[in-house]
Amino acid sequence: MTETFTDKFREFIMVKSGNIIYPEEIEEAYTKVAPIKEMCVFTVSGMKGEKGAKVLWAVIWPDLDKFREFDEVNLRSVLMERFDNASQSLPSYKRIKGFTITLDDLPHNLFGKIERHAVKKLYEPRVIAGIEGALPVPGVPSAGDLLLTGSETGKIILECLKEQGNIERPIILEDSLELDLGIDSLGRIELASRLELAFGADIKDEAISRAFGVKDLILGVMDALEGAKEIPREDLGISLGPDYWKETLHVLPKKENLEVLELSTGFFAWLFRFICTAIICTYIKLFFGIKIEGAENVPEEGAYIIYPNHTSFLDGAAIIASLPRRPVFQLFYFVFGPYYFRPFLKNRVLRNMIKMGRIIPFDFSAHFLEALRSCYFVLHHGKGLCYFPEGMRSSTGEVGKFKKGFGVLSKETGARLVPVAIEGTHEAWASTARYPKRHLIRVRFGKPLLPEDLEKEGLDMGAKNSYDAICVAARKALIELKDK
Numbered sequence: 001m002t003e004t005f006t007d008k009f010r011e012f013i014m015v016k017s018g019n020i021i022y023p024e025e026i027e028e029a030y031t032k033v034a035p036i037k038e039m040c041v042f043t044v045s046g047m048k049g050e051k052g053a054k055v056l057w058a059v060i061w062p063d064l065d066k067f068r069e070f071d072e073v074n075l076r077s078v079l080m081e082r083f084d085n086a087s088q089s090l091p092s093y094k095r096i097k098g099f100t101i102t103l104d105d106l107p108h109n110l111f112g113k114i115e116r117h118a119v120k121k122l123y124e125p126r127v128i129a130g131i132e133g134a135l136p137v138p139g140v141p142s143a144g145d146l147l148l149t150g151s152e153t154g155k156i157i158l159e160c161l162k163e164q165g166n167i168e169r170p171i172i173l174e175d176s177l178e179l180d181l182g183i184d185s186l187g188r189i190e191l192a193s194r195l196e197l198a199f200g201a202d203i204k205d206e207a208i209s210r211a212f213g214v215k216d217l218i219l220g221v222m223d224a225l226e227g228a229k230e231i232p233r234e235d236l237g238i239s240l241g242p243d244y245w246k247e248t249l250h251v252l253p254k255k256e257n258l259e260v261l262e263l264s265t266g267f268f269a270w271l272f273r274f275i276c277t278a279i280i281c282t283y284i285k286l287f288f289g290i291k292i293e294g295a296e297n298v299p300e301e302g303a304y305i306i307y308p309n310h311t312s313f314l315d316g317a318a319i320i321a322s323l324p325r326r327p328v329f330q331l332f333y334f335v336f337g338p339y340y341f342r343p344f345l346k347n348r349v350l351r352n353m354i355k356m357g358r359i360i361p362f363d364f365s366a367h368f369l370e371a372l373r374s375c376y377f378v379l380h381h382g383k384g385l386c387y388f389p390e391g392m393r394s395s396t397g398e399v400g401k402f403k404k405g406f407g408v409l410s411k412e413t414g415a416r417l418v419p420v421a422i423e424g425t426h427e428a429w430a431s432t433a434r435y436p437k438r439h440l441i442r443v444r445f446g447k448p449l450l451p452e453d454l455e456k457e458g459l460d461m462g463a464k465n466s467y468d469a470i471c472v473a474a475r476k477a478l479i480e481l482k483d484k
Contacts, residue, residue, distance in 0.1 A: 011116060013043060013056075019093055021056070023116065026094055030058070034082040035066030038106050041096060042120040044127050055097040059123050061105055068210045074185060074364035075101050075178060075212070077392060081336075084395060088434035095432065100132055103176055103213055133179035134213075137172060145173050145215075153199075153225065154218050160194045161214065173215040181214075185368040186404050189248070193240055195221060201228040209365065245467075246412045248369070249376040257374050260355040263381055265329065269356040273329050276357065277320055284314075284321040288428055288438060292322045294445035300326050303379040303415040304448065307406065309399045309478060310388040312425035314436065319386055319420065322443040330358075331384045334375055336392070337361035364391070372405055379413040389471065397426040399482065402475045407467030410451040410474070417454065417474055419446040421482035446481045449474070 013021040023041040031039050044057040062075055072078055079099065087095045100123055107118040126132070141149075148154045158171050165181045177183040183191060192208045199221075207220035252258065262269055284290050298306065308315055316335070320328060337345075345351060345361065354361065360378075362371035375385055389406035390399070410417055421444040429436035451470055454477070458469025461476075 021094055026056075026090070026096065027058075029090060029094075030083055030086050030096070033086045034079050035063040036079075037061045037063045038114065040106055040114050040116055040119040042116055042124075044124050056095070057124075057127055058096045058099040059106065059119055060099050060101050061103070062101060064103070064212050067212070071209055071365045071367065072363065073178070073188065073209055073212070077364045081392060084393065084431040087432040098127075100127055101176075101179060102133075102135070103174070104135060133176045134172065134174040137174055141173075148173065148215065148218050151222075153222055156198050157195065157218050157221055158214075160191065160198055161217075164191050164194060171214060173213065173218070175214045176212060177214070177217065178212070184404070185364045186408065189369050190240065190244070193244070193248075197240065199225060199228075201225060201230050203228055245408045249373055249408070249412055251373060253370055253373040253377055257370050258377075260351055261332075261360075261374055261378060262355050262358065263378070263383065270329065272353070272356040273358070277328055280317045281321045284317055284441065287436075288314075288424070288441050290318065290321055290441045290443065292443050292445075294447075295322060295324050297445045297447050298324060298327045298418055299384070299416060299448060300324070301382065303382050303384070303413060304418055305379070305385045305387050305410060305413075305415050306331075306418040306420050306445070307387050307389050307474065307478065308420035308422050309394070309482060310390045310392070311394045311397050311422070312429050312431065313393075314425040314429050314441070315388070315393075315422050316386075318422055318425055318441050318443050322445075327384055331386055332358045332360055332375075332378045334360050334362060334371070334385060334387045336388075337363055360385075368405070372409060375409055376413060379409070379415050385415070389474065393431040394426075395431050397430070399475060399479050402471035404467050404471065406474070407470040410470050411455065411466055414451060416448040417451060418448050419474065419478040419481050420444070421446070421478060421484075423482065444481060444484065446477065449477060 011023060013023060026041045027039045030036070038061040040059045042057060042059075043054045045054050060079065062079065067073070067075065067078070079101070083096070083099070102123075107115040107122065109115050122135070149158065161167065161171055161177075161181060161183075164187060165183060167181060171181070175181055177188070188208055192203065192205060195208070196203050203221060203224045207224035208217065211217035211220050253261070265273075298304075306319070308319060316333065323331065345354070360371055360374045362368055375387070379385055387406060387409070389402040391403045392400075394400045409415075422441070423444075424439050424441040427437075428439035428441060454473035455466050455469045457476075458471070458473035459466070461469070461472055463469035463472045
């Protein structure tokens, strides 16, 4: 690609193939499907150390109020999921290769139009260096900012954030909890407990789940503390010790979540799963064709987690079409439900279908803990669970990094882990493809693995803690199975 040009009417980018790209058209395509205030597309040179390589990149200023409306806190996960869907309608040369999220508004000219060259000058070096999040703050902090960071509440919160993320550098108000401090969904749960212990008060989840930056967090906690009930230290509940996650997951899910967890199989639930399974199996076998190996490795009873790689819309269907008869009717499925899907869960018909289908919906928001508790509950009762440890679909076809929640659930339940290598679904229907195409699917089940064995192997590989160790070793086992 070349640099951005401007003709008599509007800016455009000329690609090597000779095609012309109008950045505003691309921005419009992506902003239609995601909660974004502003987006600026430009070319970035020197990605991955290649001086001549140029890719299409975007800088995004998300609409945080829209994210708060659905209690969604993981900006990157939501935007990536929505952008994968938007890419299906665009030719390959018009698809962005990545994006940078900023909580600051973008540079504009006197007429209110985005200054594309100014955005590129500001962000391109950061993109190449792999830096995301807060921009350097020029000058001296304002009196109001100094008042926040210098208050007793502010000091305690900043100290808790440093402990949470093992951060040594000074934390600034402009830091993003997710992008700069690395605090994900599980990290927010731990942070909530840390703050309650520090203040000795019951802090509502909204103060933490609705905060995107450090300044948001301090202001939210200050408001929450005004009406918070003091809790005696002995009644604060779960401490941040080595058993924190075991104690946290052992708490029963809320009533509305328990109501959709069907441990026994009634006739109508069995019939529903039978019909759905028959339709899925017929579709997969007739349209794509499927080759199955090692299905005998799936336990018929007892707690176990089958964990596949995830590259396509078809992965879940491929698993269902590959499982032996007993597990396919008994298995629970940990399924991602986008942030906009949650309001529909109140619908009675949909909730009954989720219950009969043994689906545990999750998102990366304040509801994530409840979803994990539901998984812990069914595993504790000796059931099987299908869990995609990468969290989201891989757009490259490679096995991505495993999320910490998989390691937490594996260690604290002691469930056997069954790796599942799925091949062909990425070619049949990639996350960026609009329609499926015929391609043979292969599903290979590995032998069950014990979490304690994976933990030891992962620690030997250099993992920092038990949960990360399980993720690292389990991912290695899945890649080896996939490469066979």
